[in-house]
Amino acid sequence: MSDNKGVRRVNEDLARERANCSFDVREITFLLDGGENNTITRKKIEDFTLTDELLSDKVPDECLSPKEKYENAVRKSCLFGKLVKDKLLEFGGLETFGPNSFVLRRIADAFFKEISPLLLHLGMFVPTILGQCTAEQQSEWLPRALSMQVIGTYAQTELGHGTFIRGLETTATYDPETEEFVLHSPTLSSFKWWAGGLGKTVNHCIVVAQLHTKGQCHGTHPFIVQIRDLETHQPLPGIKVGEIGPKLGFNTADNGFLGFDKYRIPRMNMMMKNAQILKDGTYVKLDRHGKMTYGTMVFIRVMVVNEVAFNLAKAATIAVRYSAVRRQSEKKPGEPEPQILDYVTQQHKLFICIATAHALQLTSDWLWRTFSGVVTDIKHGKTDSLPEFHALSSCLKAISTSDAALLIEQCRHSCGGHGYMMSSNLPLIYSFVTATRTYEGDYTVLLLQTARFLIKAWEQAEAGKPLTPTVSYLTKYFKDGRVPWDSTSEGIVNAAYGVAAGKISACVKSIRNRVKTGLSYEDAWDLTTVQLVAAAEAHCRAVICDVYRSEAVRLTEKSSPNVRAVMRQLTTLYLHYWALERIGDLLRYSAVSEEDVVALQQKYEELLALIRPDAVGLVDAFDIRDEILNSTLGAYDGRVYERLMEEALKSPLNAEPVNRSFHMYLKPLMQGKL
Numbered sequence: 033m034s035d036n037k038g039v040r041r042v043n044e045d046l047a048r049e050r051a052n053c054s055f056d057v058r059e060i061t062f063l064l065d066g067g068e069n070n071t072i073t074r075k076k077i078e079d080f081t082l083t084d085e086l087l088s089d090k091v092p093d094e095c096l097s098p099k100e101k102y103e104n105a106v107r108k109s110c111l112f113g114k115l116v117k118d119k120l121l122e123f124g125g126l127e128t129f130g131p132n133s134f135v136l137r138r139i140a141d142a143f144f145k146e147i148s149p150l151l152l153h154l155g156m157f158v159p160t161i162l163g164q165c166t167a168e169q170q171s172e173w174l175p176r177a178l179s180m181q182v183i184g185t186y187a188q189t190e191l192g193h194g195t196f197i198r199g200l201e202t203t204a205t206y207d208p209e210t211e212e213f214v215l216h217s218p219t220l221s222s223f224k225w226w227a228g229g230l231g232k233t234v235n236h237c238i239v240v241a242q243l244h245t246k247g248q249c250h251g252t253h254p255f256i257v258q259i260r261d262l263e264t265h266q267p268l269p270g271i272k273v274g275e276i277g278p279k280l281g282f283n284t285a286d287n288g289f290l291g292f293d294k295y296r297i298p299r300m301n302m303m304m305k306n307a308q309i310l311k312d313g314t315y316v317k318l319d320r321h322g323k324m325t326y327g328t329m330v331f332i333r334v335m336v337v338n339e340v341a342f343n344l345a346k347a348a349t350i351a352v353r354y355s356a357v358r359r360q361s362e363k364k365p366g367e368p369e370p371q372i373l374d375y376v377t378q379q380h381k382l383f384i385c386i387a388t389a390h391a392l393q394l395t396s397d398w399l400w401r402t403f404s405g406v407v408t409d410i411k412h413g414k415t416d417s418l419p420e421f422h423a424l425s426s427c428l429k430a431i432s433t434s435d436a437a438l439l440i441e442q443c444r445h446s447c448g449g450h451g452y453m454m455s456s457n458l459p460l461i462y463s464f465v466t467a468t469r470t471y472e473g474d475y476t477v478l479l480l481q482t483a484r485f486l487i488k489a490w491e492q493a494e495a496g497k498p499l500t501p502t503v504s505y506l507t508k509y510f511k512d513g514r515v516p517w518d519s520t521s522e523g524i525v526n527a528a529y530g531v532a533a534g535k536i537s538a539c540v541k542s543i544r545n546r547v548k549t550g551l552s553y554e555d556a557w558d559l560t561t562v563q564l565v566a567a568a569e570a571h572c573r574a575v576i577c578d579v580y581r582s583e584a585v586r587l588t589e590k591s592s593p594n595v596r597a598v599m600r601q602l603t604t605l606y607l608h609y610w611a612l613e614r615i616g617d618l619l620r621y622s623a624v625s626e627e628d629v630v631a632l633q634q635k636y637e638e639l640l641a642l643i644r645p646d647a648v649g650l651v652d653a654f655d656i657r658d659e660i661l662n663s664t665l666g667a668y669d670g671r672v673y674e675r676l677m678e679e680a681l682k683s684p685l686n687a688e689p690v691n692r693s694f695h696m697y698l699k700p701l702m703q704g705k706l
């Protein structure tokens with residue numbers, strides 16, 4: 033596959049797909065990056081970071097032992113950290129870190145096929161210092177954390193409790209005599225469990241513990257705790273720490289456990305932005321809202337939506353390129369084998385992945401802007417927008433992670449047997465993303481948080497009170513009756529809101545009917561939770577459909593006609609896909625007829641055919657470099673079979689023609705001598 037100059041040629045099918053694409057791929061890249069300038073900066077950063085030799089592993093990571101994998105990940109993390117520190121400073125230092133943190137996150141995938149043991153340091157330790165410390169504490173901890181003298185993680189979850197934070201058992205008891213907190217793990221179930229980097233890497237961590245002072249418990253609060261000696265890295269006396277063992281994924285993240293035996297830390301190591309302990313042990317609460325210490329979790333939930341959108345874009349790129357290269361079966365007897373991308377069922381599996389990656393990314397950008405507004409409000413002492421934002425970020429985190437995990441698995445299915453190869457990278461992308469459904473708040477638990485807000489909003493609508501923006505639709509659909517059906521995109525979005533309103537109304541009725549039978553409100557709520565989760569899902573789906581549609585229209589206002597057309601096809605496909613997926617709900621809550629359903633299906637299939645010629649162009653527009661994709665099946669040049677063979681030959685089992693187990697076991701077995 034090389035020409036006579038030694039330049040590797042692109043697979044012919046892929047080259048033809050690109051030649052036939054109806055639009056300028058760069059135009060969509062600019063849209064997704066938020067403007068041409070962002071693309072230029074991203075590419076510059078990628079160019080100077082991804083040329084490094086440290087990217088090439090002689091033995092694939094997945095062929096290493098757990099210990100070697102971890103050591104390799106630490107080595108690369110340190111080199112990556114240094115690279116970021118040294119070279120990014122040339123790009124304007126810390127100011128660049130903010131807007132370009134998504135770029136850094138992208139590049140990190142070229143270094144770590146799994147995950148960096150330092151991710152929690154940058155992803156949660158540093159943000160928690162920013163969000164939970166006073167200015168004085170920040171000036172002490174931030175420079176040390178950013179220069180990596182202090183390396184930290186976020187240890188909240190315990191063996192016994194992850195979801196129910198109020199049930200955490202680790203105690204931090206204030207001792208006014210020495211002006212210290214005494215950290216203690218009273219039970220096995222109180223051991224911290226899961227924190228990334230805790231097992232072997234970090235020397236500090238943020239510990240969430242029940243604060244006791246003057247004989248009273250004031251609930252959970254965060255503390256900065258040094259756990260290892262900075263010189264020897266040995267655990268400090270009173271600390272029991274280790275790694276929790278192999279997992280479905282995250283195997284280079286050295287997730288750890290941690291227990292305290294009456295371990296003392298200075299008073300000022302309590303993160304004091306939202307509550308303080310005075311020297312004499314007096315507790316001063318500064319958080320008027322009450323849940324400000326949950327701030328880091330909210331921040332990460334916002335970040336995760338972008339994270340899964342990007343991972344879905346990677347999986348879609350791999351699966352679509354592979355489907356353009358792979359040929360299998362025959363459509364009509366004697367005809368050449370078609371590209372598998374020409375099977376309509378394959379298009380059904382894959383085009384929704386492209387559309388969902390767009391939907392989640394545009395929703396994530398919108399969520400980030402909304403979050404920035406909430407943060408500004410909080411800085412000015414206003415917390416009114418927090419309940420709505422908590423409800424919104426909770427459901428978007430739940431639905432985006434769940435959708436992305438399911439669709440990434442669908443990408444793997446669509447690559448047949450080769451998708452099962454680690455070298456395709458699909459198994460690792462899946463194992464990483466499926467964890468996002470659980471961490472930072474489990475799917476069901478977060479949807480129930482949203483449901484709580486929705487039920488309150490419904491009651492406010494009933495009482496004629498004004499509603500906040502994301503639930504204002506409840507006023508419109510408040511009266512019983514089916515939502516009128518209209519098959520335009522706007523009509524489908526309205527129907528999605530109508531379905532959400534119908535489901536919320538049904539939940540309210542169920543709860544009230546159950547209370548009428550003598551049940552407590554809590555029991556009535558509990559019995560209604562299956563419906564409540566479904567109502568929160570419907571609400572979230574309507575929000576995503578609405579934001580995706582309106583943002584895509586806004587973003588493409590000045591685009592070329594062809595880009596506008598293909599972007600519109602994708603949004604329409606997304607809306608039709610979900611209308612068909614939730615057809616039972618539409619039949620129940622809207623005036624959709626049987627003929628309308630037939631028309632929806634027909635339009636959906638027409639859209640698959642329309643998008644087909646642009647499919648490769650659309651995934652090229654994600655502009656994910658080969659080093660970041662890390663996939664034998666998805667590389668830009670489409671040399672799928674060559675790469676599969678090259679990677680197979682790197683397997684340590686192929687290093688010698690005969691493995692010693694032949695002489696030790698097989699031969700004796702064959703000769704009846706075992």
Ligand SMILES: CCCCCCCCCCCCCCCCCCCCCC(=O)SCCNC(=O)CCNC(=O)[C@H](O)C(C)(C)COP(=O)(O)OP(=O)(O)OC[C@H]1O[C@@H](n2cnc3c(N)ncnc32)[C@H](O)[C@@H]1OP(=O)(O)O
Pocket residue numbers: 109112113133134136137140148150151152154155186188189194195196197198228323326327329330332335336339418419422471472473474477481484485
């Ligand atoms: C070198 C490489 C570098 C690369 C470069 C990189 C650059 C950096 C880039 C970084 C990339 C990052 C990527 C990601 C990767 C990160 C990996 C992360 C790993 C995972 C970390 C974790 O996994 S870490 C643990 C998270 N663990 C949870 O997530 C527990 C869930 N559990 C709860 O979160 C609470 O338990 C739960 C249910 C709310 C009940 O809390 P609760 O019992 O206290 O409260 P109640 O239910 O009683 O509710 C009482 C009222 O509080 C209201 N309320 C509740 N919460 C509220 C809130 N947050 N805000 C406002 N209001 C809130 C509620 O709405 C009620 O309001 P009302 O009364 O009005 O109805």
Ligand SMILES: Cc1cc2nc3c(=O)[nH]c(=O)nc-3n(C[C@H](O)[C@H](O)[C@H](O)COP(=O)(O)OP(=O)(O)OC[C@H]3O[C@@H](n4cnc5c(N)ncnc54)[C@H](O)[C@@H]3O)c2cc1C
Pocket residue numbers: 152185186187188189192193194195196225226227228282287467470471472473474475476477480
């Ligand atoms: C890869 C990974 C990395 C992690 N990293 C960290 C980290 O760095 N730091 C950290 O502190 N934690 C970390 N965690 C822990 C993570 O935050 C928790 O696992 C998560 O919040 C879920 O809590 P849990 O494990 O207690 O699940 P549980 O709450 O025990 O959930 C088990 C089941 O019970 C259900 N359930 C629980 N409560 C309710 C309820 N009220 N109503 C209905 N159903 C309910 C859930 O839906 C679920 O089906 C990590 C976890 C993973 C998987």
